[in-house]
Amino acid sequence: MMRHLCCSATAGVLAALLVTPSVAAAQLDVKQIYPAPSTTGGANVIVVISDGYTDETQFDVDASFIFVTRLMNDAFYSSHGASFTIKTGYAAAPAEGVSSFGISTANRASCDLAPNRAATRTKIFDAAAEADANWKFAVVLAYDSVSYACYTNDSWTYVTAGASDRNGIVAHELGHQIGGLFDEWDDGVSPYSGGEVNHSNCSTHLPPQTPHWMATGYTQGASTPTNPMGCLYSVSGIVRPYESCKMRNYDRGQPFCAVCVREMEAVLSPPPPSEAPTPTPPTNLKVIKAAFRAQPTAAPPRGVRLLVNVDVSTGKTEVVAANDVQNPQIVQRRIGDVVFAIIVNGEPIATGVLPGDPFQSRVYNGGPRHSTIEGKEATVQVIVPRASVDLLIASPVQIAFYKLSGSDPEAVTPAKLKSLIEADKTTRLAVVAPGALSASLKALRSR
């Protein structure tokens, strides 16, 4: 039997950490389903939130089957099992099949699931935080027998109970969410007509150029990539690393190729980031000084995880959630072309690379192939290492988002980012202006 880690038991601890109070209609019943409840799991916490269920036992059965029996027996997830913790959060829906998050099924084909995106994502993120303050990947499991899954550009994945009929769907979908991986489908007809792509598992660098993965090498004994033509739904003009991969064929036990494995591992187990010195906290804030003093040196590293909505068409940003987290992991390897920089006094002190293309949504809609929906908006996770929400409220911190050009494989450290900016190899997409972050955090706290 699964041990209940009911929210009431952890609420006291979490309340001190959470900035964003739960606005979900009902308290969640939280359970750890992987690994066994009595054991400690990995830092990559997947939170599975119920939606449309009125029978908790049915939700437990569906979640356990899809995320433990199916997902954790996939070759990649099984071999990286120690990296993961999976928790479920159940709250009864108002009626069977009715969403508690304002999710609509009218526009599933385009992964446009929420008529009110902001409200929906806020509810989902709040529920995820209620399930685990250190959540990393949020998934909504909906009571619907149709077989459907979709990774939104708001950093959450939607899966129906009906998706349990097909092996590999969630493993594939989390490939999008964890590693920012592209779909490798080609439609057999269309040549690639988009812009340059040379990250993750697709590349437009055709001979005599070489895809980025040819320069990085492999340590898994995998054969050299053969770079067959066809990726991102296009049959020509773009290549993928290997003939087969779970990002091309999700079913039939197809494993991830070595390149996709490497991209996902970069997120699951990133090396310690290279950072500039942390700014000195203001000396007139006694509470912060006290907080620093109270922090024992042996305590696990902490940081702040921000969820920031970025609109590249307007340059506007909105901080939609924030909370202190333990063991924050920041990725600096070039696993995508969009980076964030934490800037203090005009200097980047921390940088992180967002996996893949965060502005894409990916849809699985019952058939063998997925489709991608391009967007101008995305909600992304920003990690501010060695900080606290209190510190950020009190400090003139700025967050900037850049798109990198070229395909320099070097890790994007603060120093590297500076050099790329100076070399005019970046485009600034959006900024959370100095003072705006503090104001947003205060507003969230008072909500």
Added chain:
Amino acid sequence: MRKGRRFGSLGLAGVAAIVAAACDSCPGANRTVTREPVTNGQVTRLVMNVTGGFKYAYSEAGHQLEIAFLKDTPGDPNKGECYVHQLGVELTVKEGDIIVPAAPPADKKFDPAGAVITFDGATTAKPLNVARGTRPQAPFQPLSRNTDADWMDLSWVPSIQFFMPESTLAENWRSKADGRVVLTQGTLLGAKPSDDAAVNGVWDFTRKSDGAKFRQAATDRTVYTTEIPGDRIVINLANAKSGITRIEIKPTSTSRPVNLLLVGRHMEAAAQLHVGETITHFCAFYELLSKVPPMNERFLPVFAGDPSKPLQGQPTPGAYCPGE
């Protein structure tokens, strides 16, 4: 109720539902049960979700319904022949504790290819309910389509006998299948399609030779439920190519069913099917008829979209083309 032929032509056709409970006169009522279960009054509920391109064959005389796994159809598509490559069938235990085999696969998935699957304790002496209405009429789709219950009428599983009432199954049709599940009691209902776009879409089953067509929504999912005496579900798999012969599953509690998934798939289709395009894979079902019609005489589903939204909707039926 059907009358006449021993086997329904591709299945459920004409079975307006209920096969009576009093089955002393039913042929097959005295068939041997593999093992007499020790029940102590206990029954175990079985739920089996069936998804994919299976062939459903009903025998009123035999008081049984068979869910058959299709073999490859090796015609040459370049010559306009029927070609369908089957990817296989999976039988997965979604809910329940597997007792036999003692070391089950971690993903609880079995390969039943080649097997004749029966359930210990299932009997022809109990009702076999296969609720099928008449061929769908306008608006050709369930009025409400959001739940499994909206699709429970098996008429949403396309039937060749709806299109070709004179057709009959070949006497040796079983030899053309790659295994089957034999149901002798319980209830089989239609369920909501697995493809979200197919939920609101309809299909024109069209015969190329003369343009004749029948319109209807179609589902690729059914749900079978029954109750078996005893504390477990015992599945016999005779002649499975994988070598598995028996699976025993106990429910996780007396209030819970044993829940199985049976999924069959054939080769992948185009990435997206557009309005007006044909699912040619449906041709495979005609290969089991006693008189196999030429391709241009077969009614094949042409996607007609969502009637409420002109020229929209793009289902991707792919490997799970609506079942027959």
